Amino acid sequence: MVQSINSALGIAMEKDARVILLGEDIGRGGGVFRVTAGLQEKFGEDRVIDTPLAEQGIVGVSIGMAALGLRPVPEIQFDGFSYVSLDQLINHAARLRLRTHGRLHCPLVLRFPVGGGIKALEHHSENPETYYAHVPGLKTVMPSGPYDAKGLLLSCLSPKEEDPIVFMEPKRIYRAFKEEVPEDNYEIELGKARIIQEGEDLTLITYGATVRTALNAVSKFTESDSGKSSIELIDLRTLSPLDEETILSSVKKTGRVLIAHEAAKTIGLGAEISALISEEAVEFLKAPILRVSGFDVPMPLAKSEDYYIPSVERILAGIGQVLSYKS
Amino acid sequence: MPPKVVEKFEVDYVQILDEQGNVVPGAIVPKLSDRVLQEKYEMMKFLRAFDNKALALQRQGRMGTYSEFKGQEAIQVGAMMSLEEKDWFFPTYRDSGAIIARGVAPESIFRYWSGDEEGQNFPPGVHVFPIAIPVASQIPHAVGGAWVLKHRNPGSIALVTIGDGGTSKADFYEGMNLAGVFNVPVVCLIQNNQYAITLPRGFQTASSTLAQKGLAFGIGGIQVDGNDLLAVYTVICKAADRARRGEGASLVECITYRLGHHTTATGDEPYRSEEEIEKWKHRDPIERFRRYLERRGLWSEDMEKEIDSRVKLKIDEAVRMFESFPRPSPNEMFRYTYGEMPSKLKGQEKYLSRFLENSTSQEAQTKRSSARSEAKSVEQI
Numbered sequence: 224m225v226q227s228i229n230s231a232l233g234i235a236m237e238k239d240a241r242v243i244l245l246g247e248d249i250g251r252g253g254g255v256f257r258v259t260a261g262l263q264e265k266f267g268e269d270r271v272i273d274t275p276l277a278e279q280g281i282v283g284v285s286i287g288m289a290a291l292g293l294r295p296v297p298e299i300q301f302d303g304f305s306y307v308s309l310d311q312l313i314n315h316a317a318r319l320r321l322r323t324h325g326r327l328h329c330p331l332v333l334r335f336p337v338g339g340g341i342k343a344l345e346h347h348s349e350n351p352e353t354y355y356a357h358v359p360g361l362k363t364v365m366p367s368g369p370y371d372a373k374g375l376l377l378s379c380l381s382p383k384e385e386d387p388i389v390f391m392e393p394k395r396i397y398r399a400f401k402e403e404v405p406e407d408n409y410e411i412e413l414g415k416a417r418i419i420q421e422g423e424d425l426t427l428i429t430y431g432a433t434v435r436t437a438l439n440a441v442s443k444f445t446e447s448d449s450g451k452s453s454i455e456l457i458d459l460r461t462l463s464p465l466d467e468e469t470i471l472s473s474v475k476k477t478g479r480v481l482i483a484h485e486a487a488k489t490i491g492l493g494a495e496i497s498a499l500i501s502e503e504a505v506e507f508l509k510a511p512i513l514r515v516s517g518f519d520v521p522m523p524l525a526k527s528e529d530y531y532i533p534s535v536e537r538i539l540a541g542i543g544q545v546l547s548y549k550s
Numbered sequence: 551m552p553p554k555v556v557e558k559f560e561v562d563y564v565q566i567l568d569e570q571g572n573v574v575p576g577a578i579v580p581k582l583s584d585r586v587l588q589e590k591y592e593m594m595k596f597l598r599a600f601d602n603k604a605l606a607l608q609r610q611g612r613m614g615t616y617s618e619f620k621g622q623e624a625i626q627v628g629a630m631m632s633l634e635e636k637d638w639f640f641p642t643y644r645d646s647g648a649i650i651a652r653g654v655a656p657e658s659i660f661r662y663w664s665g666d667e668e669g670q671n672f673p674p675g676v677h678v679f680p681i682a683i684p685v686a687s688q689i690p691h692a693v694g695g696a697w698v699l700k701h702r703n704p705g706s707i708a709l710v711t712i713g714d715g716g717t718s719k720a721d722f723y724e725g726m727n728l729a730g731v732f733n734v735p736v737v738c739l740i741q742n743n744q745y746a747i748t749l750p751r752g753f754q755t756a757s758s759t760l761a762q763k764g765l766a767f768g769i770g771g772i773q774v775d776g777n778d779l780l781a782v783y784t785v786i787c788k789a790a791d792r793a794r795r796g797e798g799a800s801l802v803e804c805i806t807y808r809l810g811h812h813t814t815a816t817g818d819e820p821y822r823s824e825e826e827i828e829k830w831k832h833r834d835p836i837e838r839f840r841r842y843l844e845r846r847g848l849w850s851e852d853m854e855k856e857i858d859s860r861v862k863l864k865i866d867e868a869v870r871m872f873e874s875f876p877r878p879s880p881n882e883m884f885r886y887t888y889g890e891m892p893s894k895l896k897g898q899e900k901y902l903s904r905f906l907e908n909s910t911s912q913e914a915q916t917k918r919s920s921a922r923s924e925a926k927s928v929e930q931i
Binding site for chain 1: 638640667668670671672674679680682684687689690691692693694695696697698699701702708720721724725727728731732882883886887888889890892893894
């Protein structure tokens with residue numbers, strides 16, 4: 224996924240001179256995960272900027288740049304350090320258009336790695352997507368693999384895209400697996416979920432690194448179940464705005480829902496999706512909507528992170544529970 | 551061995567007109583034509599009248615909470631004099647005067663403070679950012695804007711204002727540090743009006759001046775008598791010129807005084823004495839400049855009367871226009887949240903409009919039925 228994101232950034236910068244990158248260690252160092260490797264050599268110090276250590280300043284400066292005509296792509300090095308930027312994002316980036324009735328707007332794309340699973344230090348394994356998804360005026364995107372990452376990021380940086388976007392990169396899949404990724408430009412539409420595989424009996428909704436875990440769980444289930452039931456697996460891709468249409472038509476077909484995310488349970492994205500489904504499709508439900516998620520505790524340190532992160536076994540158990548529910 | 555001194559600093563203080571409006575010995579008066587001097591005097595008087603009117607409107611319930619700039623007119627006008635059309639101004643919530651001096655219609659400002667976003671839909675040619683309310687948050691915006699100007703429109707600058715309270719905030723340090731590192735054409739003007747709501751300047755920082763914080767950013771700092779229009783103009787112009795030449799950012803601390811309240815919502819002022827307020831009233835920037843003009847034969851009682859009547863006409867017209875603006879439509883908040891309205895918001899807008907329709911038709915029904923019952927009772931009589 225590192226290479227595909229690097230490719231997307233390079234293509235976007237080639238096509239549009241307004242796209243610039245800024246962040247800590249992204250230029251000379253190529254980024255602590257090497258996501259921006261080679262870009263400063265190619266595009267120069269004025270388009271790939273090594274900034275001082277100043278996350279809220281970096282995002283604030285990006286807002287000024289975006290408002291005056293550039294398309295900045297600030298990077299924050301880790302999820303835990305992104306919270307200081309919420310002030311500038313909520314108070315300004317997300318509201319500039321409404322505040323000026325459209326005279327000014329803020330097309331920036333904030334990137335940072337998210338999630339646990341690499342035995343990192345404290346504050347380096349957060350799942351903060353709900354904080355951002357809750358902000359009207361922002362869009363939030365989280366790819367689940369290299370192919371999606373490139374297409375989604377290129378959409379975010381398309382000249383057609385005018386809104387501030389938070390692009391969260393699940394760090395444990397930066398290098399975990401490879402996929403075929405086209406070399407040139409392609410876009411994956413924002414706000415559209417992907418049905419990874421179709422099914423009739425259960426809708427499993429997930430996103431980010433959890434998609435791989437869910438795929439494993441579904442294939443284990445299918446083996447043990449000998450094909451009696453089939454599961455429809457949905458990768459949200461865009462967390463806000465949610466693809467309500469895809470979610471609801473799947474639920475109306477299957478009647479059973481399991482939502483899986485690494486982020487904490489309470490007021491996580493699963494809560495929003497549950498409310499949506501109950502508002503719009505309650506008469507189709509044959510079972511309560513279940514969530515398999517992180518616990519309502521701060522992300523623990525490395526030795527305990529496997530207790531926290533939803534496992535294949537927990538998702539399998541969730542599948543079993545929802546399928547077997549009889550009212 | 552004696553310790554090596556690796557850095558020293560000095561902070562200059564600039565004043566051209568003393569409190570009586572006399573030119574301070576040795577001061578260099580900027581070359582401004584008589585006409586311009588009189589214009590700027592009238593502008594300060596107009597802004598004072600605007601500020602007073604805004605306060606009155608709020609007290610009468612005709613406008614919402616407002617933040618006065620009374621006493622700070624020399625900065626509001628002097629700083630804007632240094633800007634060209636291509637430059638960008640990044641104001642705070644206390645800069646209504648400067649925004650008007652920069653070319654925004656006063657009725658627009660009334661409109662904003664009455665709670666209508668349309669008031670900050672400034673005309674496209676007027677390079678003013680919307681006001682920043684979260685203190686100091688505008689500093690990084692101005693630095694980013696200046697970065698764009700440096701690379702795309704060299705010779706243009708960004709001017710950003712901030713209060714004494716603002717200089718304690720992280721955004722100020724991060725933003726101005728970035729300004730120094732990136733060497734961008736931004737002039738940061740600190741309006742030190744001695745108070746951050748109730749906190750006196752002396753409790754805001756242990757630093758002896760605010761200007762010297764510029765040394766931490768590598769850009770130096772200078773202090774100016776903020777109630778001296780000519781000094782503010784001179785120093786800001788110098789800083790602007792440096793920026794235009796590619797010599798980077800500046801920090802200018804303008805010493806002034808907030809004669810009004812923090813906002814109209816702030817109550818009585820037990821935290822400062824009448825004596826102190828009186829003392830600063832004697833340093834009023836408008837009166838000082840009037841004395842200077844008078845000494846130069848550029849002011850008369852007749853001129854004052856003409857200015858006052860012109861100002862009154864303009865303010866009355868601005869109020870009339872302001873009060874003729876319609877209420878925002880419920881569509882606006884949905885329409886301007888994203889570039890393209892997502893379907894979820896279309897649904898929410900429809901939902902709201904059902905209630906607004908119902909309530910209007912209910913109101914109309916109530917009016918009709920009460921008119922009918924009135925008519926009946928008249929008949930009965």
